[in-house]
Amino acid sequence: MSLSLNEYTRYGRQLIVSEFGLDSQLRLKSSRVLVVGAGGLGCPALQYLVGAGIGTIGIVDPDTVDVSNLHRQILHSTETVGMLKCESAKQQLQKINPLVEIVTYPTALSTDNSFDIFEQYDLVLDCTDTPATRYLINDTAVLLGLTVVSGSGLKTEGQLSILNFDNVGPCYRCFYPTPPPPSSVTACSDGGVLGPVIGLVGVMMSLEAIKIISGYYHTEGAEFQPFLSMYNGYNPLQSLRTFKMRGRSAKCRVCNPATREITKHVVQNELDYAVWCGKMEYNVLSADERIPVERFAELKEPFVVDVRAKEQFSIVHLPNSVNIPLNALRRLETLEVPKSTPVYVICRFGNDSQLAVKHLKKIGYENTVDVIGGLNQWSQKIDPLFPVY
């Protein structure tokens, strides 16, 4: 394989970097990289991978662009709101570098398709945001011998690591053999995230991908060591701390052949990752413990407990509502009103409010109901000017 004159010009500034050079560029050109998730991590990672001249890039994402994505998902734009993210990303990426072949998969990665898709690539970037997908990506990649560059971010912090490096490094299950409790997992849509923070992690992921593909970790003095980098952008010193991690777990259920229980057959036929990672216990109330938003709107001065985070409450809330975030509420033995008071619990989508009702009933507030669909329904059916956070 060689480079065309156009490619020499296009990649000239990186070709002359002594640590990189022509050989690395040719390796990028002949490589196939899969990016799962074209969101906050995937967009910046894709932008730099395409700019750098990866031969073929696959993008998996079933989602469409939402206006609330645009502060961080930099390949999408106001004009592409509503479009499939992988198509919106492809459109922008081809403008950056038409020499890269881009293959899109507008579908959720699942146990039905993960092997068929992964088999066509040399390296995977995990740019998704749920534990269930992280385990699926890990298991599929390990069983196919693929390295995974893994990133995550929330609020002002981000993390980066490389999993199953060269099929000998530790995998996600070596570090996290069991998933975290669902109640401890916060999504960007709940906890928020600063665009540049997640963007930085995505950019770092693209650099790691370039280092892996170009063979950097096989050069003398640069032998791969498992690591976890933790970035915190919101402190005076912009800290990036990198910890060396231990190697493969002797008990790993997927990457250690001696203790392997998870095979391709198990992934495809026996595992339900969403169930294993624990769906939240929603839909836990009976019909008489819930109230439709239209009936709630007719009440005169109800006592309303809003269980969203205080940051969300401080942006916008219903008049007369008091804020007790769900985690704080779950520690309470009583409210500052008599136990006979009718209590109406509201949240953003009507999920956390159900868990709050369960707790309030347990501590003696029998007349407690949740507002079905929460503030989202309030905005859709009662007050269209009410923004939902």
Ligand SMILES: Nc1ncnc2c1ncn2[C@@H]1O[C@H](COP(=O)(O)OP(=O)(O)OP(=O)(O)O)[C@@H](O)[C@H]1O
């Ligand atoms: N199983 C999956 N297969 C493919 N893509 C996935 C899968 N799970 C998540 N994703 C994608 O990963 C991306 C993660 O992006 P990001 O964390 O920035 O959040 P988001 O889902 O776009 O937005 P928000 O959390 O604000 O609603 C999303 O585009 C999402 O659709």
